[in-house]
Amino acid sequence: MLTDMPKNRARLLVSCQDRAGIVSAVSTFLFQYDGNIVQSDQYSTDPEGGMFFMRIEFDINLEKTSFLALKKAFQEIASPLNLEWSMTLAHQKKRMAIFVSKEDHCLMELLWKWKSGELYVDIPLVISNHSDHQKSVEAYGIPFYHIPVTKQTKIEAEQEAIDLLKQNQIDFIVLARYMQILSPLFVQTFPYQIINIHHSFLPAFIGANPYAKAFERGVKLIGATAHYVTNDLDEGPIIEQDVLRVNHKYTSSDLRIAGRHIERIALSRAVQWHTSDQIIVHQNKTVIFS
Known part of the structure; x- marks a missing residue:
C-alpha cells in the first residue's frame, strides 16, 4: 500500500x-x-x-x-x-486522467491498482470516445466523460477534452488503449505528460494492427511498450517494455489475448514510475531510477 x-x-x-x-x-x-x-x-x-x-x-x-x-x-x-x-x-498525489476506447483491460488494471492503494494518484476523470465503460468507471466513483471523435469533429473534441483536463488541474494523462492519434496541439499542451501503451515491442510493428502484423511475420516473442507521446507516432521516449514467448500454434487472436496481459503490466509500471518521480527524459530516451 x-x-x-x-x-x-x-x-x-x-x-x-x-x-x-x-x-x-x-x-x-x-x-x-x-x-x-x-x-x-x-x-x-x-x-x-x-x-x-x-x-x-x-x-x-x-x-x-x-x-x-x-x-x-x-x-x-x-x-x-x-x-x-x-x-x-512525495505525499502530494499527482492528478491522472485516463483516456480509453473500447478495450478495457488497461483501464481496469489502473482502476484496480488505484482502488487497492497500489497506485498513489488521484483520478478526477476518465475520458472516452465510446460510452461502453461508463458504468464500470462510475462504479469506482470517478466521473466519466463521453467525447465522440470523428474526422469532422476531431478539433472540437480535443478542445473539449483539453478544457476538462485544465479545469480538473490534471498533471498527466494515460492513454489506456485510446485508439486515436492526438493532434500536435494536444501533445504540445501536455509535453511529456502523456503516457501511451502500444501493443508491440517497439520499434517493431508501429501503427495499427500490430498483432496481425506479428502473426504474419511469425514472431516468437510478442511485447508491449509504454512510452511518452510525441508528435512522431509511437516513437516517443520509451519508459517500459515487456515480452512473452509464443510459438507457431498461436493464432492472431491468441496473440492479442496474450498481449493484453503484457500491456497491463508494462503500462502500470510506467505509470507507477511516473507518479513516483523516477523518470528523467533526455532527448528521446529515459533514465529510470529504481
Missing part, C-alpha cells in the same frame, strides 16, 4: 552536463537547510563531457523552511550550474 507518505518527504530530479562538484553542491545545500537524504541515485553517460542525472529523496524540516522557500533557494544554486531540475513533495 502506498498510503501515509511522510509529509516532509521530498524528491529532487537533476540533469545537466557532467562536471565535478554537482553532488557536493546539492548535498551541501540540503545540509544547510536541515535536509536529511534518505536515498540517492545517480548516473553519468560519460564522465568526460557526458550527461549527469540524479534522483534524491530527502526529508526536510517544514517548520523551519517552507517547501516553496526551499525551491526558490535551490534555484539560486541550480542556475550557475545550469541544472535542469524538479522538486516535489
